[in-house]
Amino acid sequence: MEAGSWDYSLFWNEAMKQIEEEISEQEFAMWFNRMAYSHAAETQIFVAVPSSFYRDQVKQRYLGLIEQKLQDLSGTSLTLEFDINRSDPTAVGVATTARSSEANPEVRNKKRPRTPHPVLREEYTFENFVIGHNNSFAANAAMAIARNPGTGYNPCLIYGGVGLGKTHLIQSIGNSVYQEYDNLKIVYVTMESFTNDFIQSIREKKTQAFKNKYRYADVLLIDDIHFLQKKPETQEELFHTFNALYDSNKQMVFTCDRPVSEIRDLTDRLRSRFERGLNVDLQPPSFETRFAILNKKIERSSLTIPQEVIELICNNVTTNVRDLEAALTKLIAYADLVDKDITLEVAKHQLKDFFASPKQNNVTMDVIQRTVADYFNLSSQDMKGKKRTKVIAFPRQIAMYIAREMTEYSTTEVGLEFGGRDHTTVMHACQRIENRMRTDPTLEPTLQFLIRQIKEQSTKS
Ligand code: ADP
Numbered sequence: 001m002e003a004g005s006w007d008y009s010l011f012w013n014e015a016m017k018q019i020e021e022e023i024s025e026q027e028f029a030m031w032f033n034r035m036a037y038s039h040a041a042e043t044q045i046f047v048a049v050p051s052s053f054y055r056d057q058v059k060q061r062y063l064g065l066i067e068q069k070l071q072d073l074s075g076t077s078l079t080l081e082f083d084i085n086r087s088d089p090t091a092v093g094v095a096t097t098a099r100s101s102e103a104n105p106e107v108r109n110k111k112r113p114r115t116p117h118p119v120l121r122e123e124y125t126f127e128n129f130v131i132g133h134n135n136s137f138a139a140n141a142a143m144a145i146a147r148n149p150g151t152g153y154n155p156c157l158i159y160g161g162v163g164l165g166k167t168h169l170i171q172s173i174g175n176s177v178y179q180e181y182d183n184l185k186i187v188y189v190t191m192e193s194f195t196n197d198f199i200q201s202i203r204e205k206k207t208q209a210f211k212n213k214y215r216y217a218d219v220l221l222i223d224d225i226h227f228l229q230k231k232p233e234t235q236e237e238l239f240h241t242f243n244a245l246y247d248s249n250k251q252m253v254f255t256c257d258r259p260v261s262e263i264r265d266l267t268d269r270l271r272s273r274f275e276r277g278l279n280v281d282l283q284p285p286s287f288e289t290r291f292a293i294l295n296k297k298i299e300r301s302s303l304t305i306p307q308e309v310i311e312l313i314c315n316n317v318t319t320n321v322r323d324l325e326a327a328l329t330k331l332i333a334y335a336d337l338v339d340k341d342i343t344l345e346v347a348k349h350q351l352k353d354f355f356a357s358p359k360q361n362n363v364t365m366d367v368i369q370r371t372v373a374d375y376f377n378l379s380s381q382d383m384k385g386k387k388r389t390k391v392i393a394f395p396r397q398i399a400m401y402i403a404r405e406m407t408e409y410s411t412t413e414v415g416l417e418f419g420g421r422d423h424t425t426v427m428h429a430c431q432r433i434e435n436r437m438r439t440d441p442t443l444e445p446t447l448q449f450l451i452r453q454i455k456e457q458s459t460k461s
């Protein structure tokens with residue numbers, strides 16, 4: 001740190017301290033822990049930040065607040081200048097440990113990054129995760145867990161549709177803990193490999209080794225627990241693993257593509273264990289978040305893509321982040337191949353098919369049932385219940401019809417979601433709605449209205 005003849009570090013540290021009191025702990029950890037006072041000039045303070053993305057976010061959110069504080073404290077108007085310091089060792093993982101001490105760069109823990117974790121993907125970090133309204137609760141929870149594993153939110157379950165960042169977040173927890181706590185054993189698995197591991201351990205009579213692997217984890221991260229459906233033995237084993245870790249205050253984080261209440265054939269005792277902790281959801285990203293995500297990807301790839309092209313993609317790909325990335329990748333691959341600049345024309349042409357068939361994969365059965373039930377003044381429970389009175393049967397048929405229209409669920413799956421009904425009931429329902437549309441001219445607009453509402457619910461943009 002160069003002090004120079006101007007030193008405002010005292011004011012800076014005090015401003016940080018005051019801001020820390022005023023904003024939430026998560027927010028402070030996210031945006032202030034990695035910004036450090038560097039040096040000063042007569043009316044300027046230079047602060048080091050790890051990336052231009054970080055700088056822009058801080059500027060947008062807090063510049064006014066910080067400058068105001070500095071003015072109040074120092075009695076003169078000081079402006080901030082940001083230096084991007086990419087080699088800053090704290091640039092790995094946002095979630096650093098202690099708090100107030102870290103606002104002061106001198107006592108900050110300048111640890112070298114460890115070599116990457118053998119299983120976790122290196123790029124799945126908090127730093128690479130763009131936070132918007134749709135995911136901020138989940139992201140903040142994940143960062144809080146990474147800072148203090150096993151203490152607060154345990155277990156934590158992150159749920160949401162495909163491509164919304166579940167794997168990215170759960171692995172970010174792993175990467176961050178791995179960097180910050182050398183002594184903690186982090187185990188990350190998908191529910192599928194946990195299951196396969198378990199089956200194999202029985203076959204090879206190595207169940208003790210299996211137990212050791214999972215029950216001695218300090219942080220157990222299990223991705224995609226919906227895979228537990230219809231697997232009673234694996235559920236049983238996970239139940240015991242859960243209890244062992246829970247009793248010794250070890251952190252557990254799970255992800256799931258739906259709320260726990262919607263996992264079929266899950267034993268009550270395991271369900272109640274998942275529900276015991278913090279359950280947070282990921283929603284589809286809004287336009288602003290989609291825009292920020294794409295810009296961040298582009299920033300990392302050192303490409304130049306016109307903003308109008310980015311807007312085009314963001315306007316047309318609303319489903320999830322995976323689709324958003326796929327559109328960008330397709331465009332980049334094309335431009336690379338033919339060695340052309342990516343113009344709006346090129347983008348429109350290349351992504352025509354992509355835009356034509358957006359996968360509305362984020363529509364959940366829950367949203368369909370709720371929306372239809374609301375419209376008819378019923379409850380979601382009525383949709384799944386046994387009653388067959390006309391006031392309930394007709395809306396239920398509509399919901400089944402819409403479910404078949406809007407999702408990839410088979411008639412069997414739809415039946416199961418509607419209180420375990422047979423697939424022929426679903427087929428029948430769809431047939432009746434189709435027939436009725438021919439004679440009742442008001443039905444089709446009603447369905448269209450409901451479908452629009454469901455889409456809106458599913459892709460808040
Ligand atoms: P899921 O596990 O929910 O299906 P992933 O975590 O695999 O989704 O995310 C799909 C892709 O989108 C990944 O490449 C991930 O890095 C990216 N992604 C998702 N959410 C974000 C975000 N908020 N910011 C940046 N990248 C994201």
Ligand code: MG
Pocket residue numbers: 166167168223
């Ligand atoms: Mg995933």
